[in-house]
Amino acid sequence: xxxxxxxxxxxxxxxxxxxxxxxxxxxxxxxxxxxxxxxxxxxxxxxxxxxxxxxxxxxxxxxxxxxxxxxxxxxxxxxx
Numbered sequence: 001x002x003x004x005x006x007x008x009x010x011x012x013x014x015x016x017x018x019x020x021x022x023x024x025x026x027x028x029x030x031x032x033x034x035x036x037x038x039x040x041x042x043x044x045x046x047x048x049x050x051x052x053x054x055x056x057x058x059x060x061x062x063x064x065x066x067x068x069x070x071x072x073x074x075x076x077x078x079x080x
Contacts, residue, residue: 002066009046011054016044018061033060 005011019029026044030037033056043049043057058065
C-alpha cells in the first residue's frame with residue numbers, strides 16, 4: 001500500500017507504524033539497521049535525519065521509496 005509523506009514527522013510516523021506492525025521494538029530495529037535506539041526514536045518523532053539513516057531504516061523494515069510529483073489539492077493534514 002502506497003503512503004504519502006511530505007514531512008519528516010510523516011516519514012517518522014510511517015516508519016513507526018511499519019515497525020509496530022512487524023512487532024519490533026525500537027531496539028530491535030536499531031540493531032537490524034546498525035544504529036542506536038535513540039536514533040530510531042528521533043526519526044520516528046520527526047526530527048531531521050540523514051537520508052542514509054532513513055534508507056537504512058527502510059531497508060531493515062522491508063520498505064522502499066518512490067519519488068513522484070506532488071499531487072495538487074488538499075494537503076494530507078487537511079484530509080485527516
